[in-house]
Amino acid sequence: MGRWSPGITCQDVSKRHIIHGRVLAVIASIFVAKTIWFGAATASVIWSVHPTKVNQENHTNHVDSMEQQLDDVGHASIFQVDMELRIRQFQRRRLIRILNQFTNMRKNQRVIRELANQGPDGSHLVNQSISPVEVETTGPPPELAQLLVLEARIRRLRHLRRILLAKKAAARSRQELASLRRSPVKKTLQTVCGSCLGMCVVAKTYPRISQVVKAAKNWNDKEERTWLRDVGKHADKKYAEFQEVVQPWLEPFQPFIDYFWQAWIWRGFQRRLMAARERELKETSDIGVPNVALEDVAGIGSAKTEALEIVECLMAPARFASLGAHCPKGLLLTGPPGCGKTLLAKAIAATAAVPFLSRSGADFNQRYAGAGTTMVKELFATARRISPAVILIDELDYLGRQRGEERGGGLETDRAAALTQLLAEMDGFGSADGVVVIGTTNRPDILDKALTRPGRFDRKVTVPLPDVEGRYQILRKHSKRLVLDSSSKLIGPETPTAPDWMAWAKRTTGFSGADLAGLINEAAMAAAREGCSSVREHHLQVAYTKLLIGIPSGRHQSPAEMNVTAFHEAGHAVVNEVMRVSLGASGIQGFRTVAHISIVPAGGTGGVTQFADPEEASRIPQSRKVLLAMLAVDMGGRAAEEIILGQGQATMGAQTDIDMATRMATEMVAAGGLSKAIGPRSLQSGLAPSQALLSVVDAEVKLLLDQALSAARAALSRNGALHAAVAEVLIQQETLDGKAFQRVVGSFPVHPVRLPV
Structure with a gap:
């Protein structure tokens, strides 16, 4: 059979020719059609964006004609926009190289003039008044104006591309929805x-x-x-x-x-x-413009102002360079966890419409030695290639820890090498490159000093916990997706019977943005577990209690235990109301109010009383009298137990309250300087106090706690009827919100007490 295998006959050969011919015909026709279409489209785009002359007037006319062709979103195609964007970015890199070379030429010419003015032997180096250096009279290069116009066009193209991609995604979603709805x-x-x-x-x-x-x-x-x-x-x-x-x-x-x-x-x-x-998408999944708006980041205070400045530098770096300003190379975001540092970095890239590359500090710790250094090089090379761009290094404290403290052998050495490469890369690009590095951390104290110096991370912004207004905006933003209790079943925070979000913002003092998002999600899950068709106020309360003290245990209390718990929690609430009235009588307005009382066992506690802080505008200073009132509120549960059970018959239910009161009293004496015996002196300065001084501190702490307990007893004794009424309502209903508590308080006169000075 020659060079053919013995099992192949002539029929097989003929069939193979037929099949191969048909396959090649189909593939060739498809390939030729696609090649012709791609070549024609590419040629049309290149022909349309090819620069004719270098002067500014023709360049502007050329850009205007292109805007007339592509600015109509209804007729522009994503292919044309992508092709022109690539060409414009290539032209931008070329102009940046020209401007950098022009800057180097000026620098060299200035050095030549300075050396020439120093005389033939350089003896005029000290006396510079002789033959002063000539003042430069040349204007900026013409490429700078072209770069400004080109950057404006690139911004327009990026925005147009995002619109086209959104329209394409919407059309695809409509098609899939129609396909799913079809019978x-x-x-x-x-x-x-x-x-x-x-x-x-x-x-x-x-x-x-x-x-x-x-x-x-x-x-x-x-x-x-x-x-x-x-x-x-x-x-x-x-x-x-x-x-x-x-x-x-x-x-x-x-x-x-x-x-x-x-x-x-x-x-x-x-x-x-x-x-x-x-x-390909998996390899480049971290490169793209995030779908986050700067308006979505709420409660960050002045950090948004710094973010807007970074956005302007990313959108038009040549405008800053033309005025002699250097755009920041790095932005360091610090603050507690969950405050929106990563979200703010994404919003910066999204607002500027630039690519976003994200890495975690732990990503640079790889299995093989030198992999972290290579990853840093590749990351910055990619950013320069697609510049302007934003690089986010989340949890920077893992990579940027202080060097010289390596205790982990080769692993720590590799981390230090990756950090050194990061420092070199941040020194290796200028502000005209359009690459901004954003680092986020909640441990800025352990970062390497070389990393945080000016020239690398130029801006250091603290993202704080949101204030009342910030929490209010965050709650409204996350509640837009909720189906709230309403006759019209509307979605969002503006339904007729929506919860009082400002009241919830006052109650959630110390909550971060992530905590507030978890609160809204837990409320929706609580409504789903109960089979409700909407989210109501009590679902938010269930979620709030769960986040603070844990899941309700479901344990049933005996009548005696429920009675003690009700009087204990009522004692906290009544003492707080008495302290608020007493401080108001002495001219101090704005003490906290009762937000919720519960005697349902949860998280190892038999009950809980929650308070709402006032708004920042009406918040009162934490003076000695105000802090003593807060101590009296903490001791209100112990005082109530002693009143109903008798002196010396109190339970362990006040253990947490006493612990909180002791910590506060110790801070007042040892750090706040609010003790007459200690005076304005801090024991937390690092110096070891003497034993005699510690004894005085213990005595002062005990004195403050005794005064607070006495004030709580006096408040409950003078308002016994109110105390009993609140406890009775708690026994019947088990929970009481702030409005219901105020209705009970309105039925009785509140008698103030005299606070110790």
């Missing part, structure tokens, strides 16, 4: 009709394809034709007889067979293309 019968009929249409097309084109394949089969070299004639002479005769018998039966089904195997080949080709596209 199965209609979808089946559509598939069958499409298959029949494809079969008809194949049946019409089959004779032409057969002629092409037959011509291709006969177009072989002489050696193969000779071998095929000699070896397959007998097989051709047998195959011809077989075709005469079988061909009449196969001829009607041949178009269907051809359609199915061609569709199978085309489907496999599409799958390979999609797999390659998915791999």
